[in-house]
Amino acid sequence: MPAQDAIDEAWGRLPPAGRTVETAGRYTSARMERIIQIVIAVGALVVGGQAFVASWEVYHAGVAHGVLHAVMFVAVVAMALLCVVGRGVRVAAATLAIVYPVALLAWPAVMGAVPPDPQTQPWIFYLVNFATLAAMLAFPLAWQYVWAVSMSVLYAAVRLAWGGFEAPYWVGIGYDVSFALIQGGVFVTVGWVLRSLAGGVDEARSQAVAAYARATSADAGEQERVAVAALMHDSVLAALIAAERAQSPRQRQLAVSMAREALTRLANAESDDREGSDExxxxxxxxxxxxxxxxxxxxxxxxxxxxxxxxxxxxxxxxxxxxxxxxxxxxxxxxxxxxxxxxxxxxxxxxxxxxxxxxxxxxxxxxxxxxxxxxxxxxxxxxxxxxxxxxxxxxxxxxxxxxxxxxxxxxxxx
The missing domain is CATH 3.30.565.10 (Histidine kinase-like ATPase, C-terminal domain)
Incomplete structure (x- = not known):
């Protein structure tokens, strides 16, 4: 079997790594991506559930709030489910990453004129890092850090503006935003490290496979050289030597037979099935x-x-x-x-x-x-x-x- 066919067959025996797998060289990266997706899905359901319970305290805020509430939680649940399924993850994640800042900006308008207590955490705060996690699944690394910082800063700006930048809001909001910034930075950094490690493993595997292919090719070439040398001696050189040394009719008959055999084997040397059946x-x-x-x-x-x-x-x-x-x-x-x-x-x-x-x-x-x-x-x-x-x-x-x-x-x- 040619070296490339052997390598393709070996890669083909690897278990599927989810819908994100495009080539065998991304096997570990694809597996790591699936792990990250599953972890984010579990977190979305757990923390999102907490946010949903907290949101019932303001269920009477009006129709506009109900629409905003539904859009946010539908986006969260959709991303979590698609992360589990492994399909459409980037689309769902990008949607949530964009919907959250829009909802955050609209939040004061749909809640009414009275700002919430500065010591309480509104339900929308529970989702501030969900935009960062969604960015981790949808955007490049630089934009992930942008989202980790900007979502927290945007949340602080909206709450402070809504509260008239009064002193009681600064302490509570400062604590919340500091926590969100640290948490979002950790999420993005851990994801980057895990993906980098997986990429390094894939690169090492690719190099190992390439080295193996070169070694296999060299070994196949050496075996072919030995086989050709044996064929040349068995058929061609042996026939020439026999013809040179032929003295008697029997020896000449032997030389003719060996020459005929040599011509037959040389004619069949390039046949694809020259090895014959292994039955x-x-x-x-x-x-x-x-x-x-x-x-x-x-x-x-x-x-x-x-x-x-x-x-x-x-x-x-x-x-x-x-x-x-x-x-x-x-x-x-x-x-x-x-x-x-x-x-x-x-x-x-x-x-x-x-x-x-x-x-x-x-x-x-x-x-x-x-x-x-x-x-x-x-x-x-x-x-x-x-x-x-x-x-x-x-x-x-x-x-x-x-x-x-x-x-x-x-x-x-x-």
Whole structure:
């Protein structure tokens, strides 16, 4: 799977973060925004309820007061409910933030000519910081601080003007406004800190994902390089070497078969489904595939099969089976090229819950440790291929011949 597809799939498994989520990169920020909305909704219902109870003391103030009263509390309840739902929050919050100063300015007119007692807190004071909280949900940070200060100052100005700026009003109103200013500043600052922390987490996650994508891309490129190198050796170089060394009709037939195989594999190298299906296959299928591959190389081999009673059980994943067959084919080709297929024998048996394939010959043998690093016939086409499939390759070679054992136990399926 390409790196970007893997990353997209991983992000797609994250739980939805509410209606405000636009991209996976804002996951923590969106979660934090939902938390802030829920907290504000709870506060709106609790403190708004207190204001509503206090407002009943002046329910008889007249029709104009009733309209103002209804507009304010409908705006508060609408914002609280939409915060819970997670839809239309910014619109509702902006509406409340604008409605409150308008209602505050109209409040003296709808209440009548007699100002309230300077020592009492009218119901509209309970909502002074609701405009600030609404601004937190609707406006940028600078405007949030503007609202936190201006709403308190506006409330003080309205009450003092209504009370004729008389001395008794200054003390009570000064206390109320100081409390409102501190509370509003704390609300805005805490919200800014929480959002900044969430944004930092999202930024760190984005950087980590980008680093992972680069590492995955580099690893995919390296795996592709190894795969291409193995393909080049298995098919192209092996065919060229066989053609160069061909002396007898049998060797020339082998070179022709290897060249045909090389052309086929190169033609299919860019196919999207070149890996084939990963549906499990049986050990019998592997034995038959090795026989067919050897026949294509011009080497008729009858693969012996151990009587395990479940030779037809489909237990080996398709990708593993193809890796085993290709590695075994390379081992057969090595036996033909370097040992002239002397005593060539291939067997397939059960290994754990998987498979074991052995390719042996009675040729002069080879020192595996002395093979140069740029010779990929054993290193890439056998060892690396089996390791990539979660299996293992072992080669024992001496004066009496060479034995290549390819095993996949089923404990590390890919």
């Amino acid at each position: 499990p296959v049986s050990r019998a299928w592997i034995a038959g595939a090795v026989e067919r591959s050897a026949a294509e190389l011009g080497v008729p081999v009858v693969v012996s099969r151990a009587d395990g009673g479940d030779d037809d059980a489909e237990v080996v994943p398709g990708r593993v089976a193809r890796a085993v067959v290709l590695a075994a084919t390379q081992a057969v080709a090595n036996a033909v090229q370097h040992a002239d297929a002397a005593g060539l024998a291939v067997s397939v048996s059960r290994e754990g819950e998987g498979v074991r394939v052995e390719v042996s010959d009675t040729g002069p043998g080879v020192d595996v440790a002395a093979i140069p690093a740029d010779r990929l016939g054993i290193r890439a086409s056998i060892f690396a291929r089996m390791a990539a499939a979660g299996g293992e390759a072992r080669i024992a070679s001496g004066a009496r011949g060479t034995r290549v054992a390819l095993t996949w136990t089923g404990e590390n399926p890919v």
